[in-house]
Amino acid sequence: MNEQQQSLWEFMQQQSDKLLEQTIQHIGLTFISLFIAVLIGLPLGILISRKLKLSGPVLGIAGILQTIPSIALLGFMIPLLGIGAKPAITALLLYALLPIIRNTYTGITGVDAAVKEAAVAMGMSKWQVLFKVELPLAMPVIFAGIRTATVITVGVATLASFIAAGGLGEFIFGGISLNNTNMILAGAIPAALLAILFDFLLARLQKLNLKKLKTATAILPLLLILFSSFYFLPSAYGSKLKAGFTPEFMGRHDGNLGLQSKYGLKINTVVISDAVMYKAAYEKQLDVISGYSTDGRLKAYGLVVLNDDKGIFPPYYAAPIIKENSLKKFAGLEKILNLLANKINDSVMTALNYKTDYLHQSPEKVAKAFLVAQHLWKPAQNGNGEVVKIGSKIFGEQYILANMYSMLIKGYSNYGVATKTGLGGTKICFDALTNDGIDFYPEYTGTGLLAILQPSLKTVDSLTGNKDATYDYVQQQFQAKYGIKWLKPIGFNNAYALMMRKKQAKDLNIKTISDLKRYLESR
């Protein structure tokens, strides 16, 4: 435990520049959103306390906004506002609205009617009643709303890293993808501390007595503006093209680190989620992205893979990995899972992915159509044997594979099947596997090597580029270390790849990563 803490501390020291930058971005992002949310929410709350008929619809809409999943909301924003700060701030402020509007409304309508009547009867105008009586008396309740909104926003702001708006989410989601606990904690602990700190500060402000409240009311906007100014757009290097890489890609030796060390590539880079990256490239928000070579969206959005002429991306052959205990428990399962071995090559997988990602067919339908075409499909036996738990990561290809395995198991055995799809990253999948949360899931040799085993750079270098050597290495190491077996590869190589829009790549005459570097360095 002590060792763990120390290495976390070391990691934070080592990455202190980045950590500070992300923390400041996080604070800035939170408070800009909060500031705008107060600017919108407070007047709206006042309005509906005046026109009670509007209160239902306004609170209803704000409530519905609150229930939209954050990633979906961020996704909606891209066509409208692109990527980066604008959509992130918009999404965050939409989440912050409800508590602010609701508490302003509750606070004002809760002011003692006799006090309000007295204020009117003294000859105050509507505005005087509002500013001298209603708002000051509602202030503790409004503060409570802003407090809630702050804590929500600090939390949701971690998701801003999905759309290249920075913040502590870069470490958190990078860490999850890279199976790097220190990186996760380096993002999560400051984020939690920020939430606690701001909650505490606002609580202090809220509990001030009535006299000091006047000062507090003046301080709050100042604080909001001050913290808001922390935020600056992830600074540009001033290169001609803009790249968007996933947090995972950013931290990997076979990712951005390799691009920098082996190619010397210097490009203006933002961190973005895999879920919105392709679309952002299509919408010309980004020029270069770090995709997967079999991704269906490659086809859907007219993107082209740049040739990795220096061979920094190791092979990523997919194969199911399963605990040996599970293989013993479910006799015959290995044979069933190996039915898919070498059945799907790169172009087949890309085509299947295209059907789900672009044509929006269900993974189940795509899986069945493929199995039927391959004469592998058998009707389900509806057996009541023990249940095999299948896991999958949170992208289309994995959903298709999970469905294929599910149909094969049902068709060829009397085992029941439970699927746990959409596990958000390598770490989550692998932890689920080792903790018996799932029995198997499709993994990639490169990921197994770099994200899970994390051998020395020398070992990685010796394996890079060699499909079979990599497979043999991970097979042997997983067996020894975790008692987990790699079954036969499915056939396709879903490696990392840099991609650009076809047209732009053609116009700029960029075919390889070296071409890209040359173009960036030319004047």
Next chain:
Amino acid sequence: MIKVEQLSKHFGKVKAVDNISFEVQEHENMILLGTSGCGKTTTLKMINRLIEPTSGNVFINNQDIFEQSPEILRRGIGYVLQNNGLFPHYTVAENIAVVPQLLKWDKKRIDTRTHELLEKLHLSKDYLNAYPGELSGGQQQRIGLARALVADPAVLLMDEPFGALDNVTRSSIHKEFKALDELKRKTIIMVTHDVQEAFELGDHICLMDKGKIVQDGTPSELLFKPENDFVKDFLKEQGLQLEFKTITIKSLWHLLSNEEIAGTGPGLLLNYNTDLWTVFERFKVVNAIPARLNMMNLENKEMKTVSFETLMSAFYQFQQQQQGA
């Protein structure tokens, strides 16, 4: 001074106030009396336009109040609420200064006036920086009164001003209220459901029921010449006590005989405007038997010494005359 003409307020189909008219003379204390829901508070709030009437006119000093902006109108009318309505986030001083600040008085003038009022209302200056929550109910009500009086408005509207106070506090505030010279210069309309309070403080009383005025008259008119059974029933419960409080020595003067006994000396001297209730209180502290009190007619300086028995027989004669008339 205040003239209300055919004033009505309908809430949907309910006629809260139904076509009422009355007048209040300058420096008069007029009471709107009635049970809850009779429309008395609605009537009061229409006079400072907290409630806009459905129809009718109100004139203050011959000026139509609906031709003025409501804010300006209200700054010229003092208003006292049942639950004082003090601003909890303002100190006592700030609460009192609300209207002067709206009227843009300078700080010195506000300070001088605030201190003057506190003295008149027997409130310590120590309270100035306290918040209303730190004061007792009676003190809060006095601050509420100070707030209404600070700009010296000619008209004062009071909505059950003493309704939330306990009996002891209320009667002590009643006494102060009657003694306060500030109030003698005001034209006051006060809403109450308390018959005794109405008789004690009112120069004239409008008894209301179901949005209409049942009888408009002086306390003794209501008592001795009730318009109908409603008025009679309304006052019946507290009848005798009310009469004692309404009738002064002056009304009985012609029925009183002088019973001066040589050697008793002048002793306590009562003004002939004193009501009988107060006179009885005085009898209680007279030790001599039979108890006698000295009374003076302020018009001709005539003095009479009267015993309790004489006073009571004069009272019964007076009652019979009133009812016979």
